[in-house]
Amino acid sequence: MGLTSTISLxxxxxxxxxxxxxxxxxxxxxxxxxxxxxVGSTAVPGLAAKPEIDLLIEVSAHLNEAHRDTVMRELGYARGxxxxxxxxxxxxxxxxxxTHKAHVCLTGHRQIERMLRFRDRLRHDPVLRQQYxxxxxxxxxxxxxxIGEYLAKKAPFIDGVMGAD
Incomplete structure (x- = not known):
């Protein structure tokens, strides 16, 4: 089983x-x-990526999830x-x-800061961007x-860049 899409320029x-x-x-x-x-690689100019747009959605609470799931389903998104x-x-x-992935995190969730910080490091460091x-x-x-194998094998690199957070 391969990846759901291939890496492109x-x-x-x-x-x-x-x-x-x-x-x-x-x-x-x-x-x-x-x-x-x-967020994700498509948010980093110059970085080759799987052409999947990653959205990080910050919410104050998870309210009315049934309605949210319905609207997202109507837009073609499946809840994972x-x-x-x-x-x-x-x-x-x-x-x-x-084509798209949407991460929905509560304000203060550690993944918000982590995803934004990793994206910003890649945007500002051409050597790091090339290594990635x-x-x-x-x-x-x-x-x-x-995809599970792909993500697991990328994790040590990302963890190394992000430090022990």
Whole structure:
């Protein structure tokens, strides 16, 4: 089982795709919405990535989840398993190809600061960005276990960059 999409060169359309997705899904969160951030590799200019737009949605509370799930489903997002307490996950696939991932985290959740800080480090450090890109391409080339294997093998690099947080 391979990855749901292949790594491609940076595409200057990714920020616009994020803005479109942000506008579409904001209504699903109502008054609980604090912010929607573009994270992941598509948020880093110049970085090759799987063309999957990652959204980090910060909410003040997880209110009316049934309504949220309905709106997200109408927009083509499927609710996945919670990644941790206070960290919900949605994915959007088109014709079997992943196009978007939405992480919904409560304000103060450690993943918010972690995702934003990792993105910003990659944006500002070209050497680090190249190392990460090289690793991702290497992992893609050797991947036989799908996305779980890919994520697990990227984790030590990310943890090393982020320190012991």
């Amino acid at each position: 940076y595409d200057s359309r990714w920020p616009a795709l994020f803005l479109c997705a942000r506008e579409q899904i904001a209504a699903a969160f109502g008054a609980e919405l604090v912010a929607i951030h573009h 398993s919670d990644l941790s307490a206070g960290h919900h996950f949605y994915r959007r696939d088109v014709d079997g190809v992943r 890109q090289d690793l991702k391409r290497e992992l893609e080339a050797s991947n036989t276990g799908g």
